[in-house]
Amino acid sequence: MALKVTTELLDGCVLGVLSNDDYYGYALTQKIQESISVSSSTIYPVMRRLKKQGLVTVYDSPYQGRNRRYYKITDDGKNELKQIIFNWKEFQNNINKLMGDE
Amino acid sequence: MDQYLEELRKYLSKYNSEDAESALEFYTDYLTDGPFSTYEDCVNDLGTPKFLTRKIMAEQSIKRNKDSKKSRENMKTIWLVILGICSTPITIPLAVMFFVFFVIMPLVIFISIFAVLLSVFLSGIAFIIGGLRFDLQTILMFIGAGLVAISVSTILFCGLFWISAKTITGIKKLFIWAYGKIGKRKGDK
Helix, strand or coil: CCCCCCHHHHHHHHHHHHHHCCEEHHHHHHHHHHHCCCCHHHHHHHHHHHHHCCCEEEEEEEECCEEEEEEEECHHHHHHHHHHHHHHHHHHHHHHHHHCCC | CHHHHHHHHHHHHCCCCHHHHHHHHHHHHHHHHCCCCCHHHHHHHHCCHHHHHHHHHHHHHHHHHHHCCCHHHHHHHHHHHHHHHHCCCCHHHHHHHHHHHHHHHHHHHHHHHHHHHHHHHHHHHHHHHHHCCCCHHHHHHHHHHHHHHHHHHHHHHHHHHHHHHHHHHHHHHHHHHHHHHHHHHHCCC
16 A cells, blocks of 8 residues: 555554454564555554553463464543544545545 | 674663663564664664664653653753764765755856846837937837847846746755755664
């Protein structure tokens, strides 16, 4: 995809993915990169921000003799996701109106 | 992979904060879970350890600035941004060169040609008016010469504006292209 994804949309994408299931860092990055082209190094800052805002929490789960860190969406995160989806739909409608929806 | 993480640890350790520790934890996890065995694999995905550290710390400082407005933090951010700019050493001279070649030079050329054409146009008018005080033959000659000067300069004016418009469009495209190039270089991977 040629268009740039803004920070808020990237937050929304991550929260959206986490609203279906808990993910660990690598799998989450893969999941996001399946659909949009963002570099791997952008995901960590997003996770740190979401964590600081209390939109996601982390927990460790043992995997092959070590602890793997999983990310889980919080209730605040779910509300934030709703808000981002609402904003996105409005944005999408307005852009479609201007460009002509095929 | 271990070598990559070791270098990342070394770069992050200069910052000496708990955030550096959590970043290192994240990337240790990330690289262990992913199919990254060699140092090159890691660099291909995340960039060099130096680049990655800069990315982690730069975003950190900008974010912190929103929370607190300590001048020390501000200075740190400014330094990090300057470092970022310096990491692409050709950016500054390139920008200056672009500005001189594609903004100042065309402007100077345009103004000088415009001035020459304007003087031809005005002298045409002066010819016609000035010629009026002589006998009929001379008046006709002056009017003829004046009209030739006015029409030639008018045609050249049109040409000048046409060429200027084309040039401006061309320069604009060039700038957009150059910006994209530099942006990409500064950006990821």
